[in-house]
Amino acid sequence: MFSSATRTALPRTATRAFSASARAKAETLVFLETKGDSLVPSAANAITAAKKVGGKVTGLIIGKDEASVKPAVDRAKKMGLDALLVRTSPALEHALAEPTAPVFAELVKKGGYTHFAAGHSALGKNLFPRVAGLLEVQQISDVMSIQDENTFTRPVYAGNAISTVKSTDSIKLFTVRASTWEPAQEGDKEAEVDVKEAENVGPEWVSEELVKSERPDLATAPTVVSGGRGVKSKEAFDETIIPLADALGAAIGASRAAVDSGYADNSLQVGQTGKVIAPNLYVAVGISGAIQHLAGMKDSKTIVAINKDADAPIFQVADIGLVADLFEAVPELVKKVEEAKK
Numbered sequence: 001m002f003s004s005a006t007r008t009a010l011p012r013t014a015t016r017a018f019s020a021s022a023r024a025k026a027e028t029l030v031f032l033e034t035k036g037d038s039l040v041p042s043a044a045n046a047i048t049a050a051k052k053v054g055g056k057v058t059g060l061i062i063g064k065d066e067a068s069v070k071p072a073v074d075r076a077k078k079m080g081l082d083a084l085l086v087r088t089s090p091a092l093e094h095a096l097a098e099p100t101a102p103v104f105a106e107l108v109k110k111g112g113y114t115h116f117a118a119g120h121s122a123l124g125k126n127l128f129p130r131v132a133g134l135l136e137v138q139q140i141s142d143v144m145s146i147q148d149e150n151t152f153t154r155p156v157y158a159g160n161a162i163s164t165v166k167s168t169d170s171i172k173l174f175t176v177r178a179s180t181w182e183p184a185q186e187g188d189k190e191a192e193v194d195v196k197e198a199e200n201v202g203p204e205w206v207s208e209e210l211v212k213s214e215r216p217d218l219a220t221a222p223t224v225v226s227g228g229r230g231v232k233s234k235e236a237f238d239e240t241i242i243p244l245a246d247a248l249g250a251a252i253g254a255s256r257a258a259v260d261s262g263y264a265d266n267s268l269q270v271g272q273t274g275k276v277i278a279p280n281l282y283v284a285v286g287i288s289g290a291i292q293h294l295a296g297m298k299d300s301k302t303i304v305a306i307n308k309d310a311d312a313p314i315f316q317v318a319d320i321g322l323v324a325d326l327f328e329a330v331p332e333l334v335k336k337v338e339e340a341k342k
C-alpha cells in the first residue's frame, strides 16, 4: 500500500544522504539483468539506486548454470555490492517470468530483505508485478529518485508530473528508470559470491524468437535516430533511418505510428508506452512530437528534428530543427557525416 502526492519539480537524481539509523535497517536485494553471459548496461544503474536506499545491498544474478553467467558475476562482484547471490537452474536460462517470479519471491522472503529492486526494462516490467503479487505488496515503478527508505519519486501523466510515493509495505519492491541513475563503477573491493541451485522454480522454458541486432541497445545508447509516420513505408524506413543510424553509430527508435504501420519492430518504440530514453543525441525524423512520444525522449541532452512542417510540435523541444523533406535532407546528412569521418 502507498500514499502519493503529485508535484512537478524534482531534481533528476537525488543526492541527499539518509541517516545512519535508516541505513542500518534496510537490506536491499537488486536483480542484475543479463544478456548472454554479460550484465545489461542498466544493471549498473539499478545498483546505484539500490545503494541509495542505504544499508546492505546484495546483487542477484540468475542463469542456466554458473559458467553461463561467469562474466556477469565477475563484473558485478566488483561494483560495490556487499554480497552477490547467483541462483541457477536450466529453467532460469531466459529469465522467463513464470519460473523466475516464484524463485525471487522465495529469496526475498527467506533472505528477510526490506527492498527488492530491478531495472524498469521489458524484463523488470514483466517480472516484478508477478513477484509483487506473490509477496502481496504493491510495486513502485520507474523510480527516478529515492528520498528515504520508504519514499520514492516516479513519473506520472506521461512524465508531465512527478509523484512522490510513500510505501507502508513491509517489503518495498521497485523498478528504476536507468537514465536517471549514474551507473555504478567497478572498484577493487570484491563482494562475496554465493552460488546455489535455485529452489521453487516454476514452469519450464520451451523456446523464444528474438530480434537479433548488433546495434547499440536503444535503452542506453548515447545516440538514437528515430523515424516516424512521415517516413511513409518500411522500405523507406530501411533506406533513410538505418543509413543515418549507421553513419552516426546510433541505435534505432521509432514512433508508435511507425511501429503500428509496420515500419519498425515494436521493441523500438519510444514513448509513453514504449521505451523512455535520454541519449546524448536524439534525432527525430518525420515525427510530429505528440505528447506520448515526447514522454519517451524529452530528457535527451540534444534533440535534432527533421520535419517538413515548421509548426510540428517536435520543434518546441528540439535544440536543432531542420524544416525539410526528410527524403532529401537525410541522404544529404548521411553523406556529410560520412565525409566528416574521412
Ligand SMILES: Cc1cc2nc3c(=O)[nH]c(=O)nc-3n(C[C@H](O)[C@H](O)[C@H](O)COP(=O)(O)OP(=O)(O)OC[C@H]3O[C@@H](n4cnc5c(N)ncnc54)[C@H](O)[C@@H]3O)c2cc1C
Residues within 6 Å of the ligand: 227, 228, 229, 230, 231, 254, 255, 256, 257, 258, 269, 270, 271, 272, 273, 274, 275, 285, 286, 287, 288, 289, 290, 291, 292, 293, 296, 306, 307, 308, 309, 312, 324, 325, 326, 327
Ligand atoms: C495511450 C497512448 C499511448 C501512446 N504511446 C505512444 C508512444 O509510446 N510513442 C509514440 O511515439 N506515440 C504514442 N502514442 C501515439 C501518439 O499520440 C502519436 O499518434 C504518434 O506519436 C504519432 O507518430 P508520428 O509522429 O510518427 O506520426 P504523425 O503524428 O503522423 O507525424 C508524422 C510527421 O511526419 C512529418 N512528415 C511527413 N512527411 C514528411 C517528409 N517527407 N519529410 C519530413 N517530415 C515529414 C509530418 O509533418 C508529421 O509531423 C500514444 C497514444 C496514446 C493515445
